[in-house]
Every structure is written in structure tokens, then in C-alpha cells.
Amino acid sequence: xxxxxxxxxDWVKPLLFSRLKPARLxxxxxxxxxxxxxxxxxxxxxxxxxxxxxxxxxQDTNNCWHxxxxxxxxxxxxxxxxxxxxxxxxxxxxxxxxxxxxxxGPSLWAWHTAACAVLFLLAVPSVLHxxxxxxxxxxxxxxxxxxxxxxxxxxxxxxxxxxxxLECSACHTSITAYPHPDHPQAVKCASCHADEAAAVVGSVHxxxxxxxxxxxxxxxxxxxxxxxxxxxxxxxxIPATCGKCHGDAAMAKKNHLANVYPTYxxxxxxxxxxxxGLLVAANCESCHGSHHILSHxxxxxxxxxxxxxxTCGKCHxxxxxxxxxGIHGKALASGNLKAPACTxxxxxxxxxxxxxxxxxxxxxxxxxxxxxxxxxxxxxxxxDLGSYxxxxxxxxxxxxHDILPASDPRSPVNPANLVKTCGRCHQNAxxxxxxxxxxxxxxxxxxxxxxxxxxxxxxxxxxxxxxxFLLHTLLWxxxxxxxxxxxxxxxxxx
Amino acid sequence: MADQxxxxxxxxxxxxxxxxxxxxxxxGGERYFFRFTLMxxxxxxxxxxxxxxxxxxxxxxxxxxxxxxxxxAFAIGGFGAILFIHxxxxxxxTLEFLYHVKDIAVRILFxxxxxxxxxxxSMVPNLQDLKDIIGNFRWFFGLGPKPEIGxxxxxxxxxxxxxxxxxxxxxxxxxxxxxxxxxxxxxPGWALNAVQIVHGEEALLAITFIxxxxxxxxxxxxxxxPMDTTxxxxxxxxxxxxxxxxxxxxxxxxxxxxxxKLTTRPPTWLVNFSRLVGFTAVFIGLVLLVLTVSAYxxx
Numbered sequence: 001x002x003x004x005x006x007x008x009x010d011w012v013k014p015l016l017f018s019r020l021k022p023a024r025l026x027x028x029x030x031x032x033x034x035x036x037x038x039x040x041x042x043x044x045x046x047x048x049x050x051x052x053x054x055x056x057x058x059q060d061t062n063n064c065w066h067x068x069x070x071x072x073x074x075x076x077x078x079x080x081x082x083x084x085x086x087x088x089x090x091x092x093x094x095x096x097x098x099x100x101x102x103x104x105g106p107s108l109w110a111w112h113t114a115a116c117a118v119l120f121l122l123a124v125p126s127v128l129h130x131x132x133x134x135x136x137x138x139x140x141x142x143x144x145x146x147x148x149x150x151x152x153x154x155x156x157x158x159x160x161x162x163x164x165x166l167e168c169s170a171c172h173t174s175i176t177a178y179p180h181p182d183h184p185q186a187v188k189c190a191s192c193h194a195d196e197a198a199a200v201v202g203s204v205h206x207x208x209x210x211x212x213x214x215x216x217x218x219x220x221x222x223x224x225x226x227x228x229x230x231x232x233x234x235x236x237x238i239p240a241t242c243g244k245c246h247g248d249a250a251m252a253k254k255n256h257l258a259n260v261y262p263t264y265x266x267x268x269x270x271x272x273x274x275x276x277g278l279l280v281a282a283n284c285e286s287c288h289g290s291h292h293i294l295s296h297x298x299x300x301x302x303x304x305x306x307x308x309x310x311t312c313g314k315c316h317x318x319x320x321x322x323x324x325x326g327i328h329g330k331a332l333a334s335g336n337l338k339a340p341a342c343t344x345x346x347x348x349x350x351x352x353x354x355x356x357x358x359x360x361x362x363x364x365x366x367x368x369x370x371x372x373x374x375x376x377x378x379x380x381x382x383x384d385l386g387s388y389x390x391x392x393x394x395x396x397x398x399x400x401h402d403i404l405p406a407s408d409p410r411s412p413v414n415p416a417n418l419v420k421t422c423g424r425c426h427q428n429a430x431x432x433x434x435x436x437x438x439x440x441x442x443x444x445x446x447x448x449x450x451x452x453x454x455x456x457x458x459x460x461x462x463x464x465x466x467x468x469f470l471l472h473t474l475l476w477x478x479x480x481x482x483x484x485x486x487x488x489x490x491x492x493x494x
Numbered sequence: 495m496a497d498q499x500x501x502x503x504x505x506x507x508x509x510x511x512x513x514x515x516x517x518x519x520x521x522g523g524e525r526y527f528f529r530f531t532l533m534x535x536x537x538x539x540x541x542x543x544x545x546x547x548x549x550x551x552x553x554x555x556x557x558x559x560x561x562x563x564x565x566x567a568f569a570i571g572g573f574g575a576i577l578f579i580h581x582x583x584x585x586x587x588t589l590e591f592l593y594h595v596k597d598i599a600v601r602i603l604f605x606x607x608x609x610x611x612x613x614x615x616s617m618v619p620n621l622q623d624l625k626d627i628i629g630n631f632r633w634f635f636g637l638g639p640k641p642e643i644g645x646x647x648x649x650x651x652x653x654x655x656x657x658x659x660x661x662x663x664x665x666x667x668x669x670x671x672x673x674x675x676x677x678x679x680x681x682p683g684w685a686l687n688a689v690q691i692v693h694g695e696e697a698l699l700a701i702t703f704i705x706x707x708x709x710x711x712x713x714x715x716x717x718x719x720p721m722d723t724t725x726x727x728x729x730x731x732x733x734x735x736x737x738x739x740x741x742x743x744x745x746x747x748x749x750x751x752x753x754x755k756l757t758t759r760p761p762t763w764l765v766n767f768s769r770l771v772g773f774t775a776v777f778i779g780l781v782l783l784v785l786t787v788s789a790y791x792x793x
Contacts, residue, residue, distance in 0.1 A: 375559070378671065378690065384558035385567035385576060428675040435683025436674070442691055450684045451691060458695035465656075465699060469707040472649075473715075475634035480716040 131158075133178070134168040146182065158221040171220065187220065189213045199291035216241055233290075236273055238283040239264060246284075260349045267351040280315070287311050287348075303348070306332060308341035316342075319401050326402035340366065363394040370394075373439040390425065397421055397438070524731040528757040529724050538725050540590050541657070542775055547583035549701050549782050551576045556694050557789040584668055591661045614644045614742070617655070623648035642740035649711050660700045667693035698790065705783035709776055721776075726768030727760040 135155050137143065143152035158164055169175055174185035190197030193213075200212050208215065217223050217232055224231040232241045239261065245251050247261025264270045264284070272281030287303060294301035302311040309329065313320030323329040323342070331339035345362050346352055352362075360383065364371025374380050374394070382391040397413055404411040412421040423429035442451035530538075554563040554576055567576050601607045609615045614622075626648050629641030646654075667689035670677045678686060713722045717737060724730045735743050746752045760768075 376690075378555075381555045381558040382573050382577075385554065385564060385573040391573075426675055430675055430678055432681070432683070433675045433678030433686070435678070436686040437683065440687045442687075448684075448687070451687055454688050455691050455695070458692060458699075462695060462699045462702070466702060466707075469649075469652075469703065472630075473707055473710050475631070477710070477715060479634045479636075484716055 131155075131168055153221045160224075161221060162223050162225055163220060189220070196291045203291065203293045204295055205293060210245075215245075233285075235279050235283050235285075236277055238285050239270060239273060242284045258349070263349040267349060268353075269351055282315065286314070303343075305337055305341050306335070308343055312342045322401040326399070327405060328403060329401075338366070359395060360393050367394075369441075370439055373441050376440075376442070377438060379438065392425060392438075396424070524733065524759075526729045526731060526757050526759050527735045527752075527755045528728065529730055530728040532728065535725060535728050537590060537594065539771075541587065544583035544587040544590075545700075545704065546775060546778050546782075547579055548587070549697075549705075550778070551580040551583070552697055553701065553782060553786055553789075555580070556698070557785070557793075560785075560789050562785055563789075581672065584665065587661065588665055591665065614745070615646075617646060617651055619648065619651055619655075623651060642744065643738060644741040644745075645739055647738070649707075653708055653712070656700070656703060660696055663696045664693055664700070667696075698786065701786055702783065705779040705786075709779060713772060713776060721769050721772045723765060723768035723772055726771060727764055729757055729760055 135153060135158075138151055138153045139155045141150075141152035141154045143150070145151050163171070171187045171189075171191075172184055173188075173191070174181070196213075200206055205212055214220060224234075226233050228234060229236070231237065243261035243265075246257065247259065249259045251257075252259040265274060269282040272278040273283055289302055294303075296303040296305075298304060299306070301307065309320050309323060309332065324333065328339050332341055345359070360371060360374065360380070364374070379392045383393055399412055406413045406415075408414060409416065411417065418434040419429050419431060422434050426433065437448070440448045440451055442448055442455040445452040550566075554566050557563050558567075567573055570576065570579070598610070601610055610617075612618055612620070622644065626641045626643060629638060632638035633640045670681065670686070670689040671693065674686060712718070712725075714720070722734075724734070730738070743752070746755065
């Protein structure tokens with residue numbers, strides 16, 4: 001599901017696509033089967049009696065319960081002191097069966113028994129809430145339920161996750177006792193993360209077939225804080241996380257989405273994130289938000305046309321200020337949806353470089369007549385043949401973000417400013433030189449009558465000369481061929 | 495007598511520089527007649543070389559949106575290279591044009607060559623040309639005999655004047671564009687726009703004309719096929735002389751001056767070289783013609 005290797009930035013891979021694999025726990029030591037009589041179920045349970053189970057792996061082995069008594073990890077020990085103390089005491093009891101009272105002395109034995117009882121009673125209510133209890137089965141990462149679903153939890157990963165300090169039952173609320181139902185209720189992230197869950201409602205991901213939380217954040221047992229560089233939602237990892245779906249061509253096609261991940265990764269934003277590791281560079285979330293992602297057609301979306309200047313302006317504040325002062329920004333602010341926002345010229349994901357020859361067709365997609373007349377000029381011809389030569393494109397004369405109408409005295413194409421504007425390229429530009437009309441249309445008799453008639457004359461000259469001589473040559477050819485084949489027919493005066 | 499020949503052909507010393515007797519006959523017994531001086535042949539060579547360069551680079555600029563233009567520009571080093579070659583060829587051709595004008599002026603003003611301005615050996619069109627046009631069209635339709643053409647056929651005169659006029663128009667408009675700020679000081683604003691139209695359209699006419707009409711009329715038509723190399727070697731055979739310039743031939747024959755035009759057979763290497771150059775130029779020209787016409791009608 002995650003993006004193809006072609007676009008994946010190599011260094012992201014170890015952070016995101018390799019699972020955290022702690023050293024596998026050593027096989028638990030085998031303890032001798034307990035001989036203690038079943039006094040209470042928990043005690044029985046603690047001491048190694050194999051409970052009835054449908055779990056397949058438990059049918060093969062009966063020693064997993066003894067893991068409770070192995071020195072597995074500091075976490076295990078610390079979080080389960082009551083149980084362990086209880087177990088220890090019971091084991092003391094067992095060992096002291098030859099005559100603990102004699103061995104300890106009556107006074108100590110009395111204290112021992114009391115402590116045992118208190119601690120054991122303390123231990124009982126926590127039994128099924130403690131992680132260790134659950135992990136004693138589910139700690140086997142290969143564990144599967146009857147349907148074949150993986151129900152194992154990698155303990156070290158879990159303990160280092162944001163949820164590591166929580167008891168299992170905090171999320172798996174339907175499991176309160178053992179044995180637990182085969183099909184416990186689904187975990188509801190919303191019970192804690194109510195705001196985020198509410199935000200997902202109404203977003204484009206609301207009806208996603210994958211789990212709305214874990215498909216981005218990863219398994220709940222492995223979620224890391226957002227500022228952890230290994231977190232799936234760490235700013236540098238977000239593109240790859242979103243790219244798991246939005247870099248999948250098949251998925252994009254199925255859902256009528258643009259396959260934007262590769263485009264983004266090749267953009268200046270993607271480069272800044274993946275190559276430079278810039279936390280401030282725009283990742284998916286910067287523009288689209290996180291939980292409440294809306295379609296760009298929704299007026300509340302940060303990618304809705306009128307909101308785009310603000311969205312880009314979160315970082316590009318200086319450009320936004322210029323843009324808002326220009327003719328395009330004013331038009332958009334007044335609600336004219338035909339006016340270009342940032343993405344209309346720069347594109348949303350590829351972030352095209354404005355110096356590219358693409359800029360003229362970009363402007364021309366709205367300013368069609370101006371593009372057509374520009375195409376007739378030497379400027380355009382140079383620009384088409386490209387490379388190595390500086391040439392006037394739209395923005396060189398008209399400015400870019402703060403484009404103003406020619407009537408505005410601040411506009412570079414205001415007649416008063418033309419000598420300076422043209423002079424940027426044409427040394428010695430003068431008042432006569434700037435009378436050149438860069439957008440003259442010789443096809444339009446009204447706007448440029450002189451040019452119209454000059455062009456008409458030239459076209460008539462070409463067609464006249466070519467018609468006469470093509471006819472002349474064609475007839476000549478035919479005549480010559482006729483003479484050659486007819487052996488000098490009608491050679492006349494020759 | 496000899497002076498008159500020189501009047502027509504300019505300096506005639508160079509064409510007889512080939513070793514051997516002056517009246518060597520070809521292997522088939524043909525006799526060779528002198529037509530163009532070495533300088534005229536060089537002038538033509540320089541002109542068609544620069545013209546091909548101007549056409550190739552100019553068309554690339556004119557039809558810059560076409561993929562072939564962009565690939566060509568990319569291949570030879572971008573727009574800078576295109577414009578450099580264009581200007582280099584333009585300056586070379588300008589110098590040649592100025593040399594030619596100087597040559598004509600000297601011959602008219604100082605050498606007082608009267609035949610240059612009027613008469614059968616002049617490039618100036620006259621009534622006979624009109625008669626030849628009418629006669630030729632009658633012949634095309636089988637209504638009359640094939641007219642006998644003088645030293646310069648009307649289509650050759652048209653070629654000459656088209657190029658002459660074209661070089662003035664295209665050259666001037668080109669220099670206006672090149673030195674825009676300078677010409678902007680005294681030309682009206684619309685002229686700066688007009689020069690581009692005139693330059694491009696006149697050049698299109700020149701290109702389509704040369705690469706179709708001139709190629710066929712002067713180099714490829716059935717009489718001359720596959721290649722008339724007279725302008726490269728400077729000579730033609732007696733048959734060719736009679737066929738193409740029958741009027742001049744008959745006139746010289748009746749006046750008994752034919753022998754003054756006899757010359758040596760061109761060396762084999764020159765004939766082969768001429769064909770190679772001719773075919774190369776024709777090939778380049780035809781490629782450019784196809785590209786031009788297809789691009790023009792797609793605009």
C-alpha cells in the first residue's frame with residue numbers, strides 16, 4: 001500500500017516502513033507445575049493452572065502462565081507488584097508447607113499470613129486490569145484468534161508508546177474478567193479523543209473503509225508522540241503516511257483523486273521535507289489540516305479557492321501581502337472565483353517554478369487574447385526556443401504577485417514607466433522605442449489598422465506570386481513530360 | 495567583340511584557368527560554353543549557403559511553437575545559437591549584397607557598360623520578357639511553339655529581382671529589429687511592429703519561392719533533371735545552350751561570335767562536387783519547405 005519505491009525518499013523508509021522490532025523475548029523458563037490446591041480462582045490462575053482456552057497456541061503449551069514469575073522486564077515487575085508479591089507469598093506458603101510456622105516462628109508466621117491475605121486481597125481487583133495479565137497471552141506477537149486475526153501485542157513497543165502507561169482495559173473496556181468473550185467490543189478511540197473523533201465526522205475520511213484513526217496513526221499499541229521522529233504523524237513523516245493511500249495510483253483512480261504524492265515529493269515542498277528535513281516546510285497537513293480534512297469544494301476548507309491565500313500565507317506572509325494588494329488578490333477577495341489564487345499559477349502539489357516557460361500558458365489560460373498576441377512577438381519566439389537567454393515573459397513586464405492595471409501609476413506597464421521597464425533588457429530604450437506595441441494584433445483592423453493592411457499586403461503578395469509561379473511551373477512540368485513521352489510533339493519552332 | 499563578351503559576363507579570365515586547350519571537347523564530342531564567371535559562382539554559393547542558414551534559423555524562430563523547431567534549437571545550443579547563426583549569415587549576405595551593388599555601380603558609372611541596364615544581356619525586364627511569358631503559356635497549352643529565350647529568361651530575372659528586393663526588405667527590417675532602440679529614435683511606433691510582420695512574411699515568400707519554384711525551374715525540371723550544375727561549374731553544353739537560351743545561341747551563331755564563348759570541359763571533380771552541393775542544398779531546402787508549409791497551414 002505504501003508508495004512505490006520510485007518516489008519514496010530512501011531515508012523515510014527506516015523511520016516509517018520498518019516495524020520496530022525489539023529483540024524477541026527469550027523463551028520463558030519452565031517452572032515445575034504447582035502443587036498448591038485451588039483455593040481461589042485467581043490464586044489457581046496465578047500459580048499456573050492452565051485455564052480453558054480456545055486460543056490455539058495455548059493448546060500447544062501450558063507454560064505461558066509461568067511468565068508471570070520470570071524476570072521479564074522492569075515494566076512487568078513494576079506494574080504488577082501486588083500480584084507478584086501475592087504470588088511470592090503463596091509460593092512461600094507452598095515452600096513452607098513442611099511447617100512454616102515452625103520455620104518462621106509463631107509471631108512471624110502470623111504477620112506473614114496477615115500480610116499475605118491483605119496483599120492478596122489488594123491484588124485480586126487489579127488482576128484483569130494489569131497489562132501483564134493480558135500480555136501473558138497477548139504478549140506473543142504471533143498470537144491469533146479463532147478467525148486468524150493477529151491479537152498479539154509487542155510489549156516493549158507498547159510500553160514505549162503514548163498509551164504504554166494505560167491499562168489494557170482502559171481501551172478494551174468490554175473485557176473485565178477472564179475468560180473474556182471471544183468477540184470483545186471494538187475499541188472506541190473517541191472515548192478519550194473526543195475532539196479528534198468529532199473532527200473526522202464530516203471530513204473526507206469519514207466513510208473510509210480503513211480505521212479512521214489507525215490507518216494514519218498506526219496501531220494503537222505503537223502510537224508515538226507527534227514530536228517523536230518515528231511517529232507516523234511527525235511532520236517529516238506525514239507525506240509518506242498520507243502517501244500510503246494518496247501515492248497509490250490504483251486507489252487514486254478508484255476514488256477519482258489525483259495521484260498527488262509523487263507530484264508533491266518532487267516539488268520544492270517535498271524536497272524541503274524529504275531532503276532537507278525542514279520541519280517548517282509544507283507537508284500535507286499544513287495545507288489540508290489533519291482530522292477535519294475537507295474537499296477543496298467546501299467553503300470551509302483551507303484549500304477552498306478564497307481560503308488559499310490565507311493557507312499559503314501562513315508561511316508566505318510577505319507574498320500574500322503583495323498578492324492581496326494586486327489585481328488578482330483584490331478580485332478574489334471580492335468573491336470573484338475566476339481570479340487566480342496561488343495554486344492556479346503555481347499549482348497545488350507540484351509548485352511549478354515561475355521561471356519556467358510554463359508561466360505564459362498559465363497566464364494565457366485566462367488572458368487568451370493577450371497570449372495570442374504575445375505568441376506573435378519575438379519575445380514569445382525566444383521563450384519557446386528557450387534556454388540560456390533571458391527574455392520577457394508576462395511577469396517581466398507586468399509584475400507577478402502585485403499585478404496592477406496599466407492605468408495605475410505604480411504599474412510597470414504604465415506609459416510613464418515603460419522606458420524603465422523595457423530598459424531592464426533593452427539598453428538605450430527611449431520614448432520612441434517603447435511605442436512598440438507588444439500586444440499588437442495585425443489581424444484586427446480596428447485596433448491596428450496599419451499593421452492589418454501591411455499584413456494583408458504581404459499575404460496577398462505571397463499568395464499572388466506563389467499562385468502564378470506554381471501554376472507556371474506545374475504547366476511547364478506537364479508540358480515537358482508530354483514532350484518527352486510524345487517524342488517532341490508540338491515542338492513548334494524548335 | 496571580346497569587350498562585348500566581357501560586358502555580359504564580367505571578368506572572363508577565371509573560367510579558363512583550367513589546364514588544357516581552350517576548346518576541349520567532352521567525351522561525347524560535346525562543346526562547352528561559358529555562362530557564369532567564377533565570381534558569380536562564388537556569389538551564388540555564398541548566397542545559397544547563407545540563405546539556407548537564414549532559412550533554417552529563421553523558420554525555427556518563426557515557427558517556434560513547433561516541436562521540430564524546439565528540438566532543432568535545443569540541438570544546436572538554444573536560442574542564443576540560433577540568433578547568432580542568423581545574424582552571422584545576415585551580415586555575410588549583407589556584405590555580399592553591398593559588394594554586388596558596388597560592382598553594378600562601378601560597371602555602370604565608371605565602365606559605362608550600357609548592356610547592363612537595357613538590352614538582351616540586361617537583368618532589367620523588357621517587352622521581350624512579356625512576349626516570352628505569353629509565348630510560354632501558349633506553349634504550355636500546345637497553342638504555339640516553345641519560345642526561344644535570351645541570355646536571361648524572365649523567370650531568372652524574377653529570381654534576381656525577387657532576391658534583390660527581398661534582401662532590401664528583409665535586411666532592413668531585420669536590422670531595425672536588431673537595433674530597435676536606435677531605429678526607435680526616428681521611426682514611428684507602428685513601424686517597429688510592422689518590421690516584424692514584413693520580415694517574417696517576406697522571408698516566407700522567399701523561402702517557399704526558392705525551395706519550390708527556383709529549385710524546379712532552375713535545377714530540377716525534366717529538361718535539367720536531376721541537377722542543372724551550370725551555376726556551380728560556370729559552363730553548359732551546346733545542347734543545353736540551344737535548349738535554354740536558344741535566342742542567344744542563334745544570335746551569337748549568326749553574328750559568328752559563338753566561338754568566343756567556347757570553353758573547356760569542367761574537371762570531373764568539379765562536376766561531382768557540384769552535384770553533391772546541389773543535391774545537398776536541394777535536400778535541405780525541400781525539408782525546410784515541407785516544414786514551412788505544414789507549419790504555416792497549421793497556424
